[in-house]
Amino acid sequence: MLNESYNQYSFILDRTARKVKQYAQTAFAEQQFDLTVDQWIVLRTIYENPSLSNKEMAELCGKDQPTLTRIIDLLIKKEFAERISHPSDRRSLRLHITKKGEDKIQEIAPKVADFRMQAWKNLNEEDFAHFTRILNTIYDNLTQK
Amino acid sequence: MLNESYNQYSFILDRTARKVKQYAQTAFAEQQFDLTVDQWIVLRTIYENPSLSNKEMAELCGKDQPTLTRIIDLLIKKEFAERISHPSDRRSLRLHITKKGEDKIQEIAPKVADFRMQAWKNLNEEDFAHFTRILNTIYDNLTQK
DNA sequence: TAACAATAATTAGTGTGACAAATATAATTA
DNA sequence: TAATTATATTTGTCACACTAATTATTGTTA
Numbered sequence: 026m027l028n029e030s031y032n033q034y035s036f037i038l039d040r041t042a043r044k045v046k047q048y049a050q051t052a053f054a055e056q057q058f059d060l061t062v063d064q065w066i067v068l069r070t071i072y073e074n075p076s077l078s079n080k081e082m083a084e085l086c087g088k089d090q091p092t093l094t095r096i097i098d099l100l101i102k103k104e105f106a107e108r109i110s111h112p113s114d115r116r117s118l119r120l121h122i123t124k125k126g127e128d129k130i131q132e133i134a135p136k137v138a139d140f141r142m143q144a145w146k147n148l149n150e151e152d153f154a155h156f157t158r159i160l161n162t163i164y165d166n167l168t169q170k
Numbered sequence: 171m172l173n174e175s176y177n178q179y180s181f182i183l184d185r186t187a188r189k190v191k192q193y194a195q196t197a198f199a200e201q202q203f204d205l206t207v208d209q210w211i212v213l214r215t216i217y218e219n220p221s222l223s224n225k226e227m228a229e230l231c232g233k234d235q236p237t238l239t240r241i242i243d244l245l246i247k248k249e250f251a252e253r254i255s256h257p258s259d260r261r262s263l264r265l266h267i268t269k270k271g272e273d274k275i276q277e278i279a280p281k282v283a284d285f286r287m288q289a290w291k292n293l294n295e296e297d298f299a300h301f302t303r304i305l306n307t308i309y310d311n312l313t314q315k
Numbered sequence: 316t317a318a319c320a321a322t323a324a325t326t327a328g329t330g331t332g333a334c335a336a337a338t339a340t341a342a343t344t345a
Numbered sequence: 346t347a348a349t350t351a352t353a354t355t356t357g358t359c360a361c362a363c364t365a366a367t368t369a370t371t372g373t374t375a
Binding site for chain 1: 176292306309
Binding site for chain 3: 061063064088089091092095096099114115116117
């Protein structure tokens with residue numbers, strides 16, 4: 026048997042993260058939000074932090090730049106966001122939400138909060154503190170200084 | 171501000187899971203294992219549970235069937251695994267590891283265990299108990315009976 | 316036993332993640 | 346200021362996740 030318990034922890038972590046995302050995505054589809062979970066995350070981040078560059082936005086969303094570029098492409102195709110060129114640096118751009126994007130946020134934010142709660146049932150404040158501390162410890166262990 | 175703390179938990183979970191996988195994948199690449207992390211997980215599962223069907227193996231690996239099919243395709247291309255047809259049910263097949271696959275397991279298993287440990291530094295037995303309990307609670311919350 | 320339903324596996328399509336390379340522009344320096 | 350270096354973004358490629366559709370085969374029932 027090669028099954029060291031550490032392998033098991035990786036497995037549990039990966040499996041749970043996928044389940045959380047999948048559960049949300051199913052709800053998004055059922056309620057016809059016309060957004061994926063990741064598109065929603067990015068749209069919400071643009072809404073809360075307008076006028077950032079691609080690079081800054083990627084950092085905030087916890088995604089790499091190419092991934093963010095492609096998600097923005099899709100949000101623009103759906104007319105929820107737009108790229109505004111930077112006045113003095115033509116390499117750069119600023120990400121903005123559109124009116125249609127804001128409306129979408131207003132429409133679905135409460136519903137998202139609603140079914141997101143399902144994941145955290147049967148857990149208390151102390152559990153959340155452990156959860157945050159332990160996962161952040163793991164993250165820091167693997168992030169070079 | 172729409173930033174309910176529950177969104178934050180999803181973010182931390184997703185970010186940590188990706189970091190753990192990415193860290194391992196980088197080590198796999200550096201040491202030229204000629205496997206992705208997921209291919210390794212599947213190969214190890216086949217090794218430990220020989221002669222299961224695609225469906226059963228997918229269940230054990232925590233992956234869906236199409237994903238498993240493609241990972242197996244890649245393992246077969248690398249000659250680490252093979253599909254054997256079921257004697258009485260021609261729809262079904264049995265997954266087996268090859269000699270070359272077994273050699274690969276023997277070669278890299280200790281090395282994997284080695285750098286996998288990096289993720290779990292600064293955590294004690296009690297933390298692991300919390301980790302397992304909390305993540306499994308979340309998973310169960312989202313898995314219909 | 317012929318028609319229908321169920322099952323195992325694969326294929327197709329879209330989205331995301333990671334990494335490298337390419338492109339365009341700006342900043343620096345010789 | 347011409348050449349070089351650095352930066353912002355996009356494009357290309359491969360792998361994985363998920364859903365739906367397809368194919369092949371087996372089981373069930375009228």
